[in-house]
Structures are given as structure tokens and as C-alpha cells.
Amino acid sequence: MIPVQNKVDLKPYNTFGLEVTTRYFAEIFSESDFIALQQTDVYKTTRHLIIGGGSNILLLNDFDGLVIKNCIKGITSTAQADGSLLVKAGAGEVWHDFVLFTIEKGWAGLENLSLIPGCVGASPMQNIGAYGVEIKDCFYELEALHVKTGEKRIFSKQECRFGYRESIFKQEEKGNYFITSVTFALKREAVTNTSYGAINDELNKMGVQQPGIRDVSQAVINIRRSKLPDPLITGNAGSFFKNPEVNKEVYERIREKHENVVAYPLSNGKVKLAAGWLIENCGLKGYERHGAAVHAKQALVLINKQNATGKAIYELSAFVMQTVFDTFGVELEREVNIIT
Ligand code: FAD
Numbered sequence: 001m002i003p004v005q006n007k008v009d010l011k012p013y014n015t016f017g018l019e020v021t022t023r024y025f026a027e028i029f030s031e032s033d034f035i036a037l038q039q040t041d042v043y044k045t046t047r048h049l050i051i052g053g054g055s056n057i058l059l060l061n062d063f064d065g066l067v068i069k070n071c072i073k074g075i076t077s078t079a080q081a082d083g084s085l086l087v088k089a090g091a092g093e094v095w096h097d098f099v100l101f102t103i104e105k106g107w108a109g110l111e112n113l114s115l116i117p118g119c120v121g122a123s124p125m126q127n128i129g130a131y132g133v134e135i136k137d138c139f140y141e142l143e144a145l146h147v148k149t150g151e152k153r154i155f156s157k158q159e160c161r162f163g164y165r166e167s168i169f170k171q172e173e174k175g176n177y178f179i180t181s182v183t184f185a186l187k188r189e190a191v192t193n194t195s196y197g198a199i200n201d202e203l204n205k206m207g208v209q210q211p212g213i214r215d216v217s218q219a220v221i222n223i224r225r226s227k228l229p230d231p232l233i234t235g236n237a238g239s240f241f242k243n244p245e246v247n248k249e250v251y252e253r254i255r256e257k258h259e260n261v262v263a264y265p266l267s268n269g270k271v272k273l274a275a276g277w278l279i280e281n282c283g284l285k286g287y288e289r290h291g292a293a294v295h296a297k298q299a300l301v302l303i304n305k306q307n308a309t310g311k312a313i314y315e316l317s318a319f320v321m322q323t324v325f326d327t328f329g330v331e332l333e334r335e336v337n338i339i340t
């Protein structure tokens, strides 16, 4: 029997720190736990929300269904003939602890993704990325159980259809699978990626000339700590919006008036704009209403400044989107998953 609790406070389970509850709550420690949960009346008769660390969700209300917290642990590795390693992690492993584990072992690939909150199981959902690397760069495969049939399926990298903050699990297969493990292909030799400018600047500050993966991880940690609010102190879910990809014409139109617009050319001919720059240049940095605010150091992050409700944060996000559209003619898209 899988214990299902009634009326559980979700404040410790969402990094916005919202004071909301769930009607039912269950923790899953193995695949067979999930199969057993599927047989229960609660599972069969209510809607579900699977969570890891709750660091990319915005709960608008008390949840009237079953929240399923993935706690599946375990890390195993298999050496490949070419010297690389396949490292499989349970979906409930804490992402940053897993990254530190691989660094301790001297396995390269995930160091640029240090200090991202949340669990391993959510990492493929939006193909998490930071400082020039996305998980697709070393993703091998994942295992998942179908939420209706319990049938196990292995998704290859191609099948996950990774894109910028995108995967099949946010599109056609949205809500259909419970991810139980993710396998990464890592390298034994210390091949570092310091192409993202801020990393080199930080390494210089640290006095490191020939960085190994441990140095890159530390540089990323330092940069992140200086910019992003710590969810344990200030509720947030990281970037609230994606950086928008626009046509060259749109970019040129903005640049005519704002020479300093921050933008990155893409291989498809489009241009990615820094949404943080757009929001800041609408005068919204630090803007606050009903306890929800645009972070004063990083305008792409919305925060729970003072007892905000999920609705207040959502309404602030709608206001930010409208203001950016009215000012620059650019539509922002939310990155955070909105739970109604
Ligand atoms: P949750 O918030 O619990 O869930 C997110 C979504 O995935 C939900 O839709 C949920 O239903 C689904 N889900 C979770 N686990 C499973 C599972 N096992 N099976 C099926 N569905 C599942 N993201 C980045 O990409 N890059 C960053 O640099 C970054 N920085 C951040 C900084 C801060 C301070 C914060 C608070 C967040 C940041 N994020 C970043 C966002 C977030 O940390 C990631 O998206 C992370 O992968 C979410 O993991 P989680 O376990 O908390 O997911």
C-alpha cells in the first residue's frame, strides 16, 4: 500500500514558497510504488501533478487532486568501449547533488549546469540549460512510465525532441509520462566549455588559468549566486519567461532606437533577444504589486517579495508581457509551468 496523505501544505514543495495545499499527496520511491499507486481509487478518480523540486511551477490555487513527489534515487555507471561513461540517475536525485557527484568522479559534461535547482527527472522536461550547455549535449536516454497504462518506455535523445527550453514532454506527450530515470553520456577527460563569456571572466577573477571541470563548476556557482535570488530566502522559479526568438527585421527595428539591445544571432537566421533587457528597458526592474515583484538584480526573474499569491505573480507576469509587447512589439512566452 502506498500511503496517500490528505490535505498537505505545498509551501515546502514549491520554490515560490506559495501557501497552497493539495487535496492528496504521495511520495514514490520506486517504479513499483508508482504502479501500486495507479491501482488506488484516489489515483483513478482525481487529476495528478508530478513534481520533483517544485522549482519550475507556479500554483495558482490549492490543488484539488493528487500531487506525486518523485523520490526515486540511485546512480549507476557503465563504462563504454570508447572510454566514455553512461551514468544513470534516479529521477528523484537532487540535480545539483548529482552534478557534484559526477564532478567528484572526474566525469565531464554537466559542470556548466551546476546549482540549477530541482531534480534529475525534470531536467529533460525543458532541456535545462545554462552557461553555454543544455542537457541535450550529453543526454543519452530516459525511462518513463505511462501515467494511464503504467507501460515502461525508453526515450532516445531524438525522441525527446529537445529544443530551447522545450521537449516532447511539454508538447505532444505533455502530462503523459512519469519519468523515472535519466541517463547521461559523460567523458572521463576534462573537456571544459568556457565559451560563455562570463565564465572566463569569473575564472580570471578566481586566478585559474587552466580550468578543470571543478573550476568551471565553481565559476558557474559564483556567477549564479551573484545574480539569482536564493529560493530559500526569496521565492522564485528562475527565469519566468523564455528569451524570445525574433526575425532580423524586428531586431533591426528595436536596434534603431536602442543601440545597446542585447541579442544573439541564431543559426536559423533569427535573433534571440535577452528578455531581461527588454523588461528592464520598459522600466520594470524592481516593479512590485500585491507582494509580487520583478527582481531588482535580474528582470527575467519574478519573485514572491511579500506573501504574494500565485494569482498575483501570474497577473504580474501578464502585465510584464503586455508592457513588453506595447513597448517593443515582442511577445514573451512563459517558461514556468502554470498549474491551475
Ligand atoms: P518541478 O518544478 O517539480 O516540475 C517542473 C515540471 O516538470 C512540471 O510540469 C512537472 O509536472 C514536471 N515533472 C517534474 N518531474 C517529473 C517527472 N519525474 N516526470 C514527469 N514530469 C515531471 N532552469 C534552467 O533550465 N536553467 C537555469 O539556469 C535555471 N535556473 C534556475 C534558478 C533558480 C533560482 C530557480 C528557482 C529555477 C531555475 N531553473 C532553471 C528552473 C528549474 O530549476 C528547472 O526547470 C528544473 O529542472 C525544475 O526541476 P524540478 O524538479 O524543480 O521540477
Ligand code: EPU
Pocket (backbone or CB within 6 Å): 129, 130, 131, 132, 227, 237, 238, 239, 240, 241, 242, 243, 262, 274, 275, 276, 277, 278, 280, 285, 297, 298, 299, 300, 335
Ligand atoms: N539583462 C539585462 N537586464 C536584466 C537581466 C539581463 O539587461 O535585468 C541582459 C544583460 O545584458 C545580460 C543578458 O541580458 O548580459 C543575459 O542575462 P543573463 O546572462 O543573466 O541570462 P538570461 O538570458 O537572463 C538565461 C537563462 C537562465 C540561465 C542563464 C545563463 C533563459 C530563459 N534563461 O538567462 O536560465 O541560467 O541564461 O545561461 O534562457 C532559467 O531557465 O530559469 C534560467 C535561470
